[in-house]
Amino acid sequence: MRVYVETYGCALNRSDEALMKHVLTERGHSIVADPSSADVVIINTCTVRLDTEQHMLKKITSLRRLVQERNAKLVIAGCLPAAQPYKVLKTAPEASLVSPQNSSRIHVAVESSGKVVMLDGVRERDRIGLFFENRIAPIPIQEGCLSNCSFCITRHARRVLVSHTVEAIVKSVETAVRMGAVEIQLTGMDLGTYGVDLYGKRCLPELVRRISTLQGEFRVRIGMINPEHLPPILDELVEAVNSDRRIYRFLHIPLQSGSDKVLKAMNRKYTVDEYRGLIKEVKRKISDVSIATDIIVGHPSEDEEDFENTLKIIKELEFERVHFAGYSVRPNTLSAGMPNIPTRVRKERMLRMLETVEEMGLKVREKYVGSTLPVFVTEYSNTWVGRLDNYIPVILLGGGLLDYGVSVEAVIEKATFYDLRGRVRGGMG
Structure with missing residues (x-):
């Protein structure tokens, strides 16, 4: 058919x-x-x-x-x-x-x-659908979650934690690289739980080390890790990231709110201080690491002080990227039964969040202006786009003929809140 x-x-x-x-x-x-x-x-x-x-x-x-x-x-x-x-x-x-x-x-x-x-049943392990976004290959390593966040409906759709075996994932990465992938994105609902169902322990660092044994000029981006699941594997993960230049010095660690009261309402299993300490430890152990985070604006129980505290910690921790969204009521979730923040208040806070995110994004990137840095070319969209070792995107200007998967030296001429603009100086391989 x-x-x-x-x-x-x-x-x-x-x-x-x-x-x-x-x-x-x-x-x-x-x-x-x-x-x-x-x-x-x-x-x-x-x-x-x-x-x-x-x-x-x-x-x-x-x-x-x-x-x-x-x-x-x-x-x-x-x-x-x-x-x-x-x-x-x-x-x-x-x-x-x-x-x-x-x-x-x-x-x-x-x-x-x-x-x-x-609608019943558990995912068939090691059946991994391989797809490309240009030369970028996101590869799921697990689905499901061990958390129970009050706002989340996705856990009702992907209920059971199912990790694919290290061998199957490595084989998928190898296949993707052979087919021309220059960037591998390890994805899942929470990579910090990878392996718990299969091996009885968190195995993300071991997986990253195994991928590092593969031949080829490609880069690896590690996907989202919830804060409660990162501490047990942090030292091993840091070692794996630091041991191979092909692993981006980048971590996605969602905060969701800068208020302990709101985090408790969200059923998140950490405090703001614990999160702050975790980020500072990561920055101390991985040189020039960039951190992405997620924020929900206007979750039930968030008052003006809670929201201001969220803005403050964004400024304090200087995230490289902040993915933020207004709270959205989802059926069959605990948060849906809580009193809602008025829409006008959420919209006003979203605008203030946008201002803060743009301000901090520009501040984080401006320090690179004037530097000459290696950039790994990963995309083409009207012009070539590459990534620094810490995953910050660089729009490449000049340099003649480039290609996917090559490294070039670029003089960083300009910063925006979202990316850098650099002029190519010459090839590096």
Whole structure:
């Protein structure tokens, strides 16, 4: 059959899409680029925020109308049917539903003559969907979480911690590099928990060391690690990062709030002081490391003092990047039962957060202006883009012909709150 797949959301969803396409083509089906020419339409959904969910439901309605006109089949996959099947069935009662854990069994829904509902079960270990974003290959190493944050709906969609084996991940990295990847992004819901279900211990440092044994000129970015799971592996992870120049000196450690009161309401298992100490230790042990963090603005119980404390710690710790978003009520979460902050207050705080993030982003990057630094070329978008050893992006100007996966020297001429601008001086290999 001719199958159309449309995917939204995170790298885990994109990997699931790649896995579904692989399974279907192995079984003789063809993937088409236009839903109007498909016998089966698959929409692979996200439900992390309310606005995302609303967009998903509109897309489902639109695609449902299309398949009904053509007498085709509609399959709704991903996190929305896993977390909120009732909403999906209300929108498209005749559609088949497939949870993320059943991505490798997508053919059952595609090939069935009737409606199929596959929402139970645990992900098949070591079936890793390999996909590329240009020359960048995000590779999931685990899904699921050992935390229980009050605001999170994703844990309802990807409930069980499932880690892929070190051997399977290393093989995927090796394959991606052989296919031309110059940047490997190790992804998952919380990389600090990697290996607990499989090996009985946290094994991220060991995985990074194993990847370091591979040949090739590529870089590795380590994905998000929740603060409560980093301390047990910190020293080993620091050693792994420091031992190989191909591992970006970069960590993504979400804070979420600068208030102990709000962190408690979020059911986060650390205090602001513990987080501060962790970041300072990381900066002390990894030279010129850059830290990304996440912030939720306007979570229930956040008052003006709580929000000001969040702004203060952003300024104090000088994060290289801050991903922030206004609180979004999600069903079946503990936070949904708490009194909401008025919308106008959240919007006003979002604007102030943006000002602070831009101010600090510029401050962090301005120190590089005037330096000549090695930049590893990873992307092309109208111009070449590369990364410093600590993952800060550099827009490259001049230098003639460049290519993916080469290192160049660049004189940093300008800083913005988001990136650096540099002029290429010459090749380094």
